[in-house]
Amino acid sequence: xxxxxxxxxxxxxxxxxxxxxxERDSSRLLSQSKSGLRKKLFRSVSLQLAIVLGAVFLxxxxxxxxRIHRDFHRTxxxxxxxxxxxxxxxAQRTAMSLASLVNxxxxxxxxxxxSTTVATDPDILYGIYMDADRKPLVSxxxxxxxxxxxxxxxxxxxxxxxxxxxxxxxxFRSVRDNGVSVIEFAAPVEKNGTILGFVRFGISVESMNLDxxxxxxxxxxxxxxxxxxxxxxxxxxxxxxxxxxxxxSERITKPIRALTGSAxxxxxxxxxxxxxxxxxxxIAALAVAFETMRTRIHGYTSELQSMVDxxxxxxxxxxxxxxxxxxxxxxxxxxxxxxxxxxxxxxxFEDLTGRTLSQVFRMGSxxxxxxxxxxxxxxxxHQVLRWEKLAKLAPCxxxxxxxxxxxxxxxxxxxKIVDAGGGLICIMALIEDVTEARxxxxxxxxxKILLEKKVETILGITCNPPEVIVEFLKDSATxxxxxxxxxxxMDYPFVDKRRKKRVNDDTDSKVWIRTAYKDCxxxxxxxxxxxxxxxxxxxxxxxxxxxxIIRGKATWSESxxxxxxxxxxxxEECQRMREIHSMLxxxxxxxxxxxxxxxxxxxxxxxxxxxxLALSPDLLTLVEYCKRVSYRGLLSLTRKYQDLIARTAAKxxxxxxxxxxxxxxxxxxxxxxxxxEALIHLLRNxxxxxxxxxxxxxxxxxxxxxxxxxxxxxxxxxEFSVRDNGQGIDPDALLERAVASxxxxxxxxxxxGEKDKLQLIFYPGFTTSEKPDSLSGRGMGLSIxxxxxxxxxxxxxxxxxxxxxxxxxxxxxx
Amino acid sequence: xxxxxxxxxxxxFLLRVMQLYFEKTMDFEVVATGVNGVQAVELYRRFQPxxxxxxxxxxxxxxxxxxxxxITEFPLARVLIISALGGPSILxxxxxxxxxxxxxxxxxxxEEFQKDFKHTLLELFTK
Numbered sequence: 001x002x003x004x005x006x007x008x009x010x011x012x013x014x015x016x017x018x019x020x021x022x023e024r025d026s027s028r029l030l031s032q033s034k035s036g037l038r039k040k041l042f043r044s045v046s047l048q049l050a051i052v053l054g055a056v057f058l059x060x061x062x063x064x065x066x067r068i069h070r071d072f073h074r075t076x077x078x079x080x081x082x083x084x085x086x087x088x089x090x091a092q093r094t095a096m097s098l099a100s101l102v103n104x105x106x107x108x109x110x111x112x113x114x115s116t117t118v119a120t121d122p123d124i125l126y127g128i129y130m131d132a133d134r135k136p137l138v139s140x141x142x143x144x145x146x147x148x149x150x151x152x153x154x155x156x157x158x159x160x161x162x163x164x165x166x167x168x169x170x171x172f173r174s175v176r177d178n179g180v181s182v183i184e185f186a187a188p189v190e191k192n193g194t195i196l197g198f199v200r201f202g203i204s205v206e207s208m209n210l211d212x213x214x215x216x217x218x219x220x221x222x223x224x225x226x227x228x229x230x231x232x233x234x235x236x237x238x239x240x241x242x243x244x245x246x247x248x249s250e251r252i253t254k255p256i257r258a259l260t261g262s263a264x265x266x267x268x269x270x271x272x273x274x275x276x277x278x279x280x281x282x283i284a285a286l287a288v289a290f291e292t293m294r295t296r297i298h299g300y301t302s303e304l305q306s307m308v309d310x311x312x313x314x315x316x317x318x319x320x321x322x323x324x325x326x327x328x329x330x331x332x333x334x335x336x337x338x339x340x341x342x343x344x345x346x347x348x349f350e351d352l353t354g355r356t357l358s359q360v361f362r363m364g365s366x367x368x369x370x371x372x373x374x375x376x377x378x379x380x381x382h383q384v385l386r387w388e389k390l391a392k393l394a395p396c397x398x399x400x401x402x403x404x405x406x407x408x409x410x411x412x413x414x415x416k417i418v419d420a421g422g423g424l425i426c427i428m429a430l431i432e433d434v435t436e437a438r439x440x441x442x443x444x445x446x447x448k449i450l451l452e453k454k455v456e457t458i459l460g461i462t463c464n465p466p467e468v469i470v471e472f473l474k475d476s477a478t479x480x481x482x483x484x485x486x487x488x489x490m491d492y493p494f495v496d497k498r499r500k501k502r503v504n505d506d507t508d509s510k511v512w513i514r515t516a517y518k519d520c521x522x523x524x525x526x527x528x529x530x531x532x533x534x535x536x537x538x539x540x541x542x543x544x545x546x547x548x549i550i551r552g553k554a555t556w557s558e559s560x561x562x563x564x565x566x567x568x569x570x571x572e573e574c575q576r577m578r579e580i581h582s583m584l585x586x587x588x589x590x591x592x593x594x595x596x597x598x599x600x601x602x603x604x605x606x607x608x609x610x611x612x613l614a615l616s617p618d619l620l621t622l623v624e625y626c627k628r629v630s631y632r633g634l635l636s637l638t639r640k641y642q643d644l645i646a647r648t649a650a651k652x653x654x655x656x657x658x659x660x661x662x663x664x665x666x667x668x669x670x671x672x673x674x675x676x677e678a679l680i681h682l683l684r685n686x687x688x689x690x691x692x693x694x695x696x697x698x699x700x701x702x703x704x705x706x707x708x709x710x711x712x713x714x715x716x717x718x719e720f721s722v723r724d725n726g727q728g729i730d731p732d733a734l735l736e737r738a739v740a741s742x743x744x745x746x747x748x749x750x751x752x753g754e755k756d757k758l759q760l761i762f763y764p765g766f767t768t769s770e771k772p773d774s775l776s777g778r779g780m781g782l783s784i785x786x787x788x789x790x791x792x793x794x795x796x797x798x799x800x801x802x803x804x805x806x807x808x809x810x811x812x813x814x
Numbered sequence: 815x816x817x818x819x820x821x822x823x824x825x826x827f828l829l830r831v832m833q834l835y836f837e838k839t840m841d842f843e844v845v846a847t848g849v850n851g852v853q854a855v856e857l858y859r860r861f862q863p864x865x866x867x868x869x870x871x872x873x874x875x876x877x878x879x880x881x882x883x884x885i886t887e888f889p890l891a892r893v894l895i896i897s898a899l900g901g902p903s904i905l906x907x908x909x910x911x912x913x914x915x916x917x918x919x920x921x922x923x924x925e926e927f928q929k930d931f932k933h934t935l936l937e938l939f940t941k
Contacts, residue, residue, distance in 0.1 A: 370902060377908040384937050385914060393905045393915075 041249035042242075049241030050234075057230045057237075064226050072219045079208050079215075083183065087203045088170045090117065090124070091187035095170075095199040098129065099189045107137060114199075115140045123204045125182055129189075130156055131197040134165050160184060164198050174205070181205045255283045259290060271298035325431040328417060331375050333357040333368070336426065346410060346433045348403050361396050361412075370395040375427075378416070382424055387416055409435040453534050454580070460530040461581050468640050471673070472526050473581060476535070476574050479519040483567045486516055487560070510550075517546045518784055523570070525680045529644035535573045542566040600630050631666040634711055638672070641683055645707055648687040654694055656687055656705040665711060674792045675720050675810050678785035682722040682808045683707060685781060689768070690726030690806050717794075717813040728802040731757035737768055758798060762786050816843040817939070818863035822854040822880070823847075823896070824872045828920055832867065832896075835922060840935060851875025855883045858891065865938060870897035870907070878907055885911040892938055896920065914938050 094117050101109055110129055118127040118140050129138040134155035155161075160175055163186075170187040182202045189196045262275045275291040325343025329335045337353040344350065347360055358368045371394075378390050391414045400407045413430040461469050524539035545563050548554035607626030638660045649656040672679075691705035708723045731754050738744040738760045744752075752760075760766055767779030786796045794812040819842045821832050829847045836842040842865070846857045850872045858866050866884065870877035877895065884891050895907045898918035908915065914934045921927045 370905065373905055373909045377905060381908070381913075384940055386933065386937065389915070389934070393901050393908065395901070395905070 041252060042245050045245035045248060046238070046241045049245060050238050053237035053241065054234055057233055061226050061230045065223055068219050068222045068226075072215055075215045076212050079211050083203065083205065083208050084172060087172055087183060087185035087201060088187070090121075090203075091172075091185040091199055091201055092170050094127075094201070095187035095189045098199060099191045099196065111138045111140065114138045115144060117201070118142050121203070123207050125177055125180070125202040125204050126200075127202075128200040129197055130161065130164070130200070132165070132195050134161050137197065160200075164200055167198070168195075175202070177202055177204075181209065255287065259283065259287055262290060262294065266294055266297065269301070271301050325433075326428060327352055327360075327431075328426045328428045329357045329360075330426045331379065331424065333371065333375070335360055343431060346408070346431050347401070361399070362401060363396065367395055378427075379424060382416055382418075383422055391415070407435075408433050409438050456531060456533050457577050457580050458584065460532045461577070461584055464530050464643065465636060465639050466585055467669075468637075469530065469581065469585075472530060472640075473574070473578055476523050476526065477578070479523055480567065480571050480574050483516055483519055484571060486512070487564050487567055513546060513550055517543065517550065517780070518787075520546060521780060521784055522677055522680075525677075525684070528647070528684075529640055529680060531643065531647060532573075532577065535570060535577070538566055538570045538573060542570065597630075604629055628666065628668075631668055633663070634665045634667050635660055635663045637667060637669060638709060641679060641709060644680065644683055645687060648684050649691075649705075652688055654687065654691050654705055656691055656707055658683075659706070659708045661708065661710045667711065671718055671812065674794070674812055675789070677788040678796060678810050679709070679720065679722065681781040681785040682810075683709070686722055686724040686726070686806070686808075690724035690728075692727050696727075714811070717811060719812075720810040721807055722810075723805060723807040725805040728804055728806055729758065729761065729798075729800040730802055733768075734758065734760045734766075738763070738766060741766070758800065761798070762796070816841060817865065818843045818845045818861065819865040819867065820845055820854070820857045820861055820863045821847045821867045822849070822851075822857070822872070822877070823867070823869040824849050825869075831920060831922065835931075840932070849873075851877060851880035854880040855887075858884050858888065862888065865892045865894060865935075867894045867896050868912075870895060870899050870903055878903070878910070881907055881910055881912055894934065894938060 094113065097113060098110060101113070114127045114129055118124045119142060122142070125141065127138070127140045128136055130136040134157075136156055160173070163173065164171075164184075167186055168188055170185065172183050172185040174181060174183045176182065182204055184200055184202050186198055186200045188198050258276065262273060265271075265273055271294055275287050275294055325340055325346045327335060327339035327343045333356050335352045335355045335357055337351065339352050344352070349355070349360070352360065357363065357371065361367075363371065374394050377393065382390060394412075394414050396412055398409070398411050401410045411432045411434045413432075415428040415430065417425050417428055419425050464472075520539050520543045524536050524543055527533075527536035527539060542563065545554070545559050545566065549556060549559055549563075603626050607623040611620075611623050611627075641660075642658055645656055645658040686707045687705075691707070692702070702725065706723075706725045708721075710721045710723070712719045712721075735744070735749050735752065735757050739746050739749050743763055743766055744760070762782050763779075764783040765779045766783075782796075789796045789810055789812070792812055794810060796808065796810055798806060798808045800806040819836055821829055821836070821844060823829050823832065826849070829849070833844045833847060836844050845861045845863055848854050848857050852875045854866065854868055854872075854877070855875075857863075868877040868881060872880075877897065881893055881895070884893060889911070891911075893907075893912045895904055895912045895915040896918060897904060897915070904912075904915045904917075914937055916931060916934055922931075
């Protein structure tokens with residue numbers, strides 16, 4: 001889990017890194033896109049503006065130039081007209097004034113008129129008067145005087161003069177005079193319809209050309225001015241276009257840029273910034289759509305984020321609170337620094353950085369090499385075998401970790417961590433400090449056993465008649481004390497009889513140890529009957545040890561420590577039982593008889609003694625009552641046998657009904673006490689050996705197993721009978737068993753009659769069981785029973801019928 | 815073609831149980847059974863079965879020695895260790911080249927054990 005979180009973190013980290021790069025990228029992208037779009041827009045708008053402005057100014061300029069050009073030509077024509085008009089008028093007037101004079105006036109007068117006319121205008125280069133025969137009379141140039149004049153006689157023969165001699169009215173023609181452009185105006189001088197001669201004036205067109213030149217310069221100036229104005233205007237228009245288009249493109253691109261920025265932020269996973277939209281154009285619509293999308297995504301992502309945050313917090317909480325420590329280690333056994341806080345706590349480190357698994361787990365070189373073997377096996381097999389199978393082979397699954405505060409029990413589970421391709425990356429260790437749990441478990445188990453034993457004891461004490469329990473406790477205490485005395489010191493009073501196999505040697509040592517055995521056996525039987533399991537088990541164990549000594553299977557010195565220990569434990573157990581008894585029942589002496597027993601017995605004794613003295617029938621009745629004061633009902637007296645039967649039946653898994661008869665008969669407890677030991681054995685035997693298994697009983701259609709205890713008064717005394725409806729005893733089987741176990745020689749066996757064969761059952765050590773257990777089986781029970789009855793001068797006999805059952809009869813004298 | 819298997823275990827009873835299981839439930843052909851490590855090596859050499867089941871604690875020659883001999887001679891042998899011995903012994907065998915392992919007691923009546931057995935056989939024949 002941790003690893004997932006770890007990897008999750010790294011992933012987040014990666015994303016952040018990535019985001020940083022992207023932000024950088026996007027800002028670059030943004031600036032690029034800004035300049036790109038702006039530039040494009042700017043360029044296209046400027047270009048268009050420039051073209052429009054350029055066209056406008058071109059048209060304006062062309063019109064202007066055309067106008068100037070037209071003006072120029074008009075001026076030129078005007079000047080030419082003026083020159084022609086003036087020249088023609090000059091020639092006309094001069095011709096008219098000469099017409100009246102030519103025939104009459106002297107030559108000087110003509111000269112005078114001509115030179116005066118020439119002198120009137122500096123542009124007039126020359127003045128000629130020639131007669132109809134083309135004889136030049138006057139040819140004057142500015143500055144010429146009369147004195148310098150010499151009349152020409154020969155007619156003029158040049159082309160100009162020829163042309164002039166042909167005219168009839170004022171005419172003009174341009175000629176060149178001394179390299180100067182001249183217009184010659186000519187007019188005929190006529191009188192009364194007769195041409196007398198011709199007046200010719202050469203007027204220079206240089207001044208006119210000068211005018212024209214001036215006019216042309218002016219035109220050129222205007223043209224240049226217009227052109228530069230156009231340029232200026234175009235330039236300023238361009239500047240204006242640039243400025244205005246930049247402003248425009250800025251206005252267009254600004255929202256787009258804002259939108260682009262938002263888009264990039266969203267692409268980077270930042271959905272927080274709101275997208276502003278203004279206006280109503282397409283970009284604004286786009287922005288609105290964009291904002292809707294952003295809001296929705298922001299909603300989703302913030303919900304997701306909060307879910308993730310919550311989950312991460314949960315995992316963190318778990319990690320911080322679990323008692324399990326988590327860390328990972330690599331295949332070279334180096335430990336990674338990522339781990340849960342509990343791991344550090346359990347392992348006793350501040351930090352796992354740079355450590356190896358051997359250090360962390362305090363492994364020895366042997367464990368370490370085992371671990372390396374394991375890693376090798378894991379690497380070889382992890383893609384084929386189930387992980388649980390491999391994890392099971394891991395060393396160090398459960399070990400003691402030495403800590404300053406004491407050893408800690410640590411449990412480790414291993415988990416592989418693989419990459420997407422299934423390759424092993426590292427191994428996760430889940431460690432848990434189970435010291436407390438282990439201690440608690442052991443303590444609880446101990447306490448449970450103690451409590452169970454205590455409950456067992458309490459049940460035994462409370463479920464049995466108090467008087468019987470007191471009797472049992474007293475009896476057991478007496479027997480245990482006697483055992484304590486016997487085994488109180490190390491010295492065994494007799495020779496070790498290990499070599500002797502037969503146990504029927506009637507020696508002192510045999511009696512000595514057999515008494516101990518008998519005591520032990522009785523305690524075991526009684527304890528079992530009342531349900532005091534612990535005491536019964538101890539007695540059983542002691543019985544085994546004593547049996548080994550009796551059979552010579554163990555030496556005294558070998559068994560002694562254990563025997564003594566067992567007796568000590570039995571003593572303690574008995575003490576404990578007495579404590580519980582006194583706690584539950586109170587003073588044991590007064591528990592079951594309101595009248596103290598001694599007093600009761602005294603009354604009884606007194607009554608018995610005074611029987612002979614009793615004279616009246618009333619007194620006799622009193623005496624009889626007194627004698628029976630301690631008598632009790634048979635049913636009540638035999639309650640412990642009921643429990644014994646029930647318990648034994650439960651243990652053997654047989655269904656048994658126990659009955660006592662006659663139930664209401666009152667009996668001297670002393671009498672039952674004498675038969676007690678024998679009855680315990682007989683009743684238990686009846687259930688264990690007499691009654692068949694449930695299955696065979698059902699097969700035989702016998703129904704449920706029955707054990708009946710009956711009392712009867714006989715002529716010579718008392719009789720108890722224990723009857724079962726079991727399988728009966730086969731005398732021949734007894735014989736076979738006796739021969740097989742070496743109790744009887746085959747020869748002796750041949751001589752035995754049917755009744756004698758049955759008597760084998762009372763033989764000490766004779767058993768039909770293969771293995772002794774807590775219920776029976778060592779073959780001592782019946783012999784002890786017979787002995788105990790014999791001790792009171794009684795006898796124990798049996799009758800049996802195969803398939804029908806067995807009756808044991810205890811006869812006791814009065 | 816049925817898959818073949820040689821079973822080696824020093825308990826004749828267990829051999830019988832395993833043979834029945836392999837034949838009836840898993841549809842294997844039990845080509846031979848042996849009771850010690852020497853037989854294990856001989857039987858493997860003779861039959862070269864698809865699988866050999868090896869007990870570890872056996873008389874004359876134990877399972878580990880037999881495993882080493884078989885793997886040396888037949889590096890691709892599929893050896894399944896079936897043993898009551900704990901982790902370290904099995905780990906050693908896995909390192910020596912056993913392909914999988916099963917832990918005794920061999921309780922076929924236990925559903926978990928049967929599942930483990932079947933799964934292990936599946937894993938053995940995946941490659």
